[in-house]
Amino acid sequence: MTRDPKRTRPDAPTRTTLSRAYIAAVALALVDDIGRDRFSMRKLGAELGVDPMAVYRYFPDQEALFDGIAEALFTELDVDTLPWDGPWHDMAGQYHRRLRDTLLAHPHAVTIFATRPLRSPAAIDAGTRMIGQLTAAGIDAADALRILRCLREFTVGHALNLAVLQLGARRRSRKPRPDSAGYNALAYAADQAETGDHFDLGLTALLAALPH
């Protein structure tokens, strides 16, 4: 089961005190390990080597901690290294591909990311920069936001769908054999289409049909 027994867990920064970022990173690693539903503040405390209540000095409640996890995922995107100077199609394409890859690297955390708005300064800053790049290309600001929302919603929906399928397949393991009665056109198509290889199809379709 644990393919990677020594799962990478962020090292404590010489263990002086806790910090929001460190707690969020450990919480993310714990969610990666055991999933959101098995996650608990007590287990997080144990993982931190600290009383569970200590976390509440840094986050008002579990919901805020999950906001922190979403933030940690966002910083993993490293948006500063995007092509902010080229055509916006390149920037947007790369950004959403990175978003997809990052989310799929944390399948257990995708629902956490997908179910809350990201309002951290870094995220807002990236959003404004994107809007700016589109308006610089002659696109109305409102249209720019619409376009970016479409791309983002497709990407997040895609990652969420894949994560759900992948995690659900683990416990069900129901794949009808080609000779069984349940093997219909849908199952046949699913056999042909590798799961997840349609992301580029949708992304390029969206980019192609939207204004340049």
Place this chain on the structure above:
Amino acid sequence: MTRDPKRTRPDAPTRTTLSRAYIAAVALALVDDIGRDRFSMRKLGAELGVDPMAVYRYFPDQEALFDGIAEALFTELDVDTLPWDGPWHDMAGQYHRRLRDTLLAHPHAVTIFATRPLRSPAAIDAGTRMIGQLTAAGIDAADALRILRCLREFTVGHALNLAVLQLGARRRSRKPRPDSAGYNALAYAADQAETGDHFDLGLTALLAALPH
């Protein structure tokens, strides 16, 4: 707060015994009222006028009950009345618009729907019918599945995003005034773009760029 004090709750079918469908419908109504996080089996039992443990005669656990809620949402789509005989663009367009409308009518239940695969017979049947309509139009089965996945992922991602924004706005109520420092290009664009009116943009873009 409760704009609609007498919230429509499905009538008991002359109250002989419970049933999976009835329990799922009441659970959905309860989630609509109080949200998924405040939902509990005990409250569901109270709403049903029955011991909480009675539900476990019909669903093995809460997760299975939520599967039932997702099923209830799917049946609300009434897929039989889709234009199964016309061009598949019409069928797919109408289907995903209905899906969006239904999900937005249950903002508190969107996360439940989005975070589990739908494997009910009705859903599988609808899926195979859709695949069939696309292959009848000369599209390879694997490509048909890819196309449908793109559309579905965009739609679900969209509904999830809107639900999250709408529900989050209720508790935060943070909308920067135009004269404040936090009013940047993103906030300006958000003021211009009505939330949610970009769905047609993305859907038609996807349909236009995909094979006919």
Place this chain on the structure above:
DNA sequence: AGTCCATGTCTACAGTGTAGACACGCCCGG
């Protein structure tokens, strides 16, 4: 030296999902 405050700890409480034994009504073979 004394005060304050940030940080971590402890206890406690209300509420959760659900396992397992129990009670009651209906149906059906004798």
Place this chain on the structure above:
DNA sequence: CCGGGCGTGTCTACACTGTAGACATGGACT
């Protein structure tokens, strides 16, 4: 007619959850 099974709802109990509130402690600053 009966008696027993069985489907359905009930009750109790347990391990576990998030988190409020009081407490300890150690270093920093006056």
